[in-house]
Amino acid sequence: MDKPVPSTNPTKKVTYPDDKNLMDIAQYLKDAQGSHKRSIPPLEQWQPKHCGVMDLKVLANGEWWHGGQLIKRQPMIDLFATVLWKENDKFYLKTPVEMIEVEVEDEPLFVNQVDQVEINGRIYLQLGTTTQDLIVVDAEHPIFMREYKGELRPYVHVRFGINALIQRAAFLHLVEMGELDENPAGETVLSLKSGDLDLHLST
Numbered sequence: 001m002d003k004p005v006p007s008t009n010p011t012k013k014v015t016y017p018d019d020k021n022l023m024d025i026a027q028y029l030k031d032a033q034g035s036h037k038r039s040i041p042p043l044e045q046w047q048p049k050h051c052g053v054m055d056l057k058v059l060a061n062g063e064w065w066h067g068g069q070l071i072k073r074q075p076m077i078d079l080f081a082t083v084l085w086k087e088n089d090k091f092y093l094k095t096p097v098e099m100i101e102v103e104v105e106d107e108p109l110f111v112n113q114v115d116q117v118e119i120n121g122r123i124y125l126q127l128g129t130t131t132q133d134l135i136v137v138d139a140e141h142p143i144f145m146r147e148y149k150g151e152l153r154p155y156v157h158v159r160f161g162i163n164a165l166i167q168r169a170a171f172l173h174l175v176e177m178g179e180l181d182e183n184p185a186g187e188t189v190l191s192l193k194s195g196d197l198d199l200h201l202s203t
Helices: 022-033 074-081 168-177
Strands: 050-058 064-066 084-087 090-094 099-104 109-119 122-129 134-136 143-148 151-159 162-166 179-182 188-194 197-202
Touching (some): 084 162, 109 168, 122 162, 122 188, 162 168, 168 188
Parallel strands (some): 050 099, 109 162
Antiparallel strands (some): 084 090, 090 099, 109 122, 122 134, 143 151, 151 162, 179 188, 188 197
């Protein structure tokens, strides 16, 4: 959960026979979305032919790399995040005509904002990602802990089987909102409430 530190080219430039051009896909998505506000397309309704693999990698620290180069254009990352798809434990960029496999070290989305919102008289936790997603924590979008390389890390389910890592600063904000206790096993447990959902996270 440490603050992302820029990596020194953690990817090797690999040429795939069917590698897709990143800019071509970006332009296609821009044209398809037109002037509409950011929204998640109905990916579950699309049945494109699987078109291969792209040399695109999302690191566990939140960096996106393509062709051995760090992607620094946040609007492009935001755009690709809207068409992320997960199937059989593999990640893809999915459009109506193409489904292109990409590499993801852990999860491709990252929570950096925590708020509380009132909905129908109940207080919910609302999490915001670096790619402009807003997730209201409920039974379908729970916060949970999972181990990654020997470290317990907090996540929230977002959509299509894809989760977002809750970054350190955001998680500390959640700690301030909740209550810390110790269970019989001596583990520290963070208790949170979002609407009618009670969460107990062993940290």
